[in-house]
Amino acid sequence: MSEESRILKGYISLPYRWAMGVTTTRFFEEFKNKKIMGTRCPKCNRVLIPARSFCSHCFQKIDEWVEVGQGGTLRTWVLINFSYEGQPKEPPYIIAIIDLDGASVGLPHFVGGVPTDDIEETAKKVRIGGRVKAIWKENREGNILDINYFQPID
Amino acid sequence: MLQKVAIVDVAQTNHSERLEDNIREIVFELVKQLLDRLGIERSDIGSMISSSSDYFQGISCSNSYYYDAAGANLKSGSKTPEDSALAFIYGLMRILSGEYKTVLVVSITKCSEVPSVHTLTNLIADPFFQRPIGLNEVVTAGLQAREYMDRYGLTKEQLARVVIKNLGNARNNPYAHRSGEFSIKDVLASPIMVSPLREMDIASTSDGACAMLLAAEEVAKDLTDTPVFVEGVGWSANSTFLGDQDLLNGSLPLAAKMAYRMAGVKDPLQEIDVAEICDTTSFHEILWLEQLGFCRPGEGGRLIDEGITTISGKLPVNPSGGLMGANPYVARGLIRIAEAALQLKGEAGNHQVTNVNKALAHSVHGLGGQLHSVVILGK
């Protein structure tokens, strides 16, 4: 008898329908209008983005909507230079966490409009603490990718 | 601790890029090996806690697949998925409750059978905000490393030293499968994968399993001359959105504080003799050591520069080679505990550290290290 051990191949792909809830839905509606909305917790005074229906620190429902800035500073960034299945873009591309003006928490998103082929060149334009601003897509669908990327403006 | 609970014995597979055998067979062989070594039967096991990940197995309710292969047919048990160190902690609680005298903890992951860890950890991110931009564990690692290096001036050479140490240590660990003698030049020659981290800075994944028998003190002493006692445990979670986290100061200090308090440890650098921690990247070994209180924030680079964390240093870290040597994702936490136990038992062979009386094992999972655990073991 052979000592072989074969491989069985297969896929598990299943369809999903994720409920956004009223707050996230409204957040994305405002996105279509190029507005970035947060909600403020009256107890701790933090402005949370994306807009949330509850503050997890004070553990209470919140519903005071506040618009935050189109720009902010880069908290940190990374250049992605490898591939894997289900990736949002063809590498190389840049992801960062942005502290938008007026928001108490950061927002992860893409950084674009800068060279990505040579990390030395990239690092000249993309810096922690650097100012960035949102560049919106022409056709917006009400999802997080309506912002095409954040562009360094220093 | 209300009563003393000990690790009786541990077993690991020879971890590999790809293990040929089927999951059920691997689990069976490992558990059988452990029981035979102890001269006990599966009827002697009180309960079985397992740890695996459905997404990392392609089988939902993953523990149902190997439950009976782990010796648990017609026995009580449970699954603590995603991080096997937490399964260990749950097993500990079952014995502390007094209901069980022995608990078998088992973990297995075959990363070779499923899509890339980068695809799977991207699924951890919520579908609305973090997933569409491709956030996963390694991308978040890059974000953390960048923030730290800018703030504290850590260099790529310092990162490389961690890689060299761990892959070097792995040469003396028969269970590790990635090892070698590398130079700084070698490491710096590997391509940038998620800036500022290079391919060699990032622990790849493996196939592997680990099994461990926990027992109440009196039973443990019957079964082994070298019981390893659990002196303290701590674990703690952080917020989900990366923007809500302080990437350089997460939940690890809280987990460590809980464990140290339970174990009565006041000065970790003096009192801990060896540490097995999850070096998901070279940078993270440095960051986690700071957050475990072995040095102040920003000083982690000094630990590697001054040779403190080498196998002959004041605080050997990852004498097993850590995740760089073998990273069967979910099983890695339990393996850290197993390696720490082997050190205390004096059974770590060629990677044995001398004079070990207290050891620390650490595990982590989630974006940015969202959930950490710390286990302190002693003699």
Place this chain on the structure above:
Amino acid sequence: MGQAVAIIGTGQTKCGNRSDVSYPELIFEAVSMAFRDSGLCPEDIEAVVSGSMPPAMEGVHNPHLYWVDAMGAKGKPLIRTATCGSTGMSLAHTCFYHVASGLFDLVLVVGAEKMYEGNPQGVMATVADPFFQRPFLAGAPGIFSLQSNEWAHRYGLEEKRVRLAAAQLSVRNHDYALDNPYAHIKTKITVEDVLKSRVIAYPVRILDVCPASDGACAVIMASEKMAKKLGTKSAWIRGVGYCGEEAFFGEGDKVVWQSAILAAKTAYKQAGITNPLKELDVAEVYNPFTFQEMLFYECFGFCDFGKAVELVEKGAVMKGGELPCDPSGGVLSTNPIGATGLQRVAEVALQVTNKAGDRQIPGARMGLAHAMGGLDQFNGIMIISNSL
């Protein structure tokens, strides 16, 4: 059994199609309710346990990490427990051991599911291994029907009679659900309706089976010392039993079903129960399927094997009978799987502390909660009483 453990607060969301909220918001709803019920706040909680079905159900890996903020779990010890359909009960057990171990005095446990966001049967089909069983076990309806048919055959139970008893259970559960503010399916039906409904896996019909629901349940457990200090109305955990079987469906006997029998036996022994039908005042039995529920009555010793049909016909398991079962309307009316087993625990806790509102069984002092999971593989039980 170590430290005595009390249930001092519960919270359940309204179940059904909860597309009005995101997954974390659903969790927040249940957890907030548990805090209101117990009079506690997040700072009081020392550790958190959470769980749900396989992550493929909602398509979010590591759901416990997704729920952290909604549970107030930031900076706290957190563990996920997942054992398929029995998850809700395994969650209750995990929480129990957190307290019984002496490590914690106040622990929050949360179970939830958003089945409308995924493909339930598609996911359940992936529980079966890909080599041998996956093409054949047709998700839950397939497995449970195979089991029920074998049971009926073994005891020579006439199909018509079994179907009628099953239909009576369906009517009972649907009726009881009308009094449960959290239940999903609230429809008045008749035995005729059940018998005539569409066959999904012969002989099981659509009104013999549970819905797929969104829902979350949160429970707070306390040590004896803490419960006494807080002075809240406590339900006490008197027995805990759990048992698992082989992965291969054809291997064990699923009629004289060992995991169900042993789980009950262990829990009864701890609680000092020798005659469950007499000594239990209420039971919340995991019943996604009417037929299978009758098998559980036999495995739990409510009657001899082959006699559950009689038990149903006599009205023994209805309100007013010897052992009312599923006054909440049960799993048959509401099934957010990750929460379901925990809802059974919450419901029994409410019953024995006289907090079950319109669905209260008068004078209930001791009850049984149960959940089942895997490929008919896991059974978990908890006995809860209003006294230690």
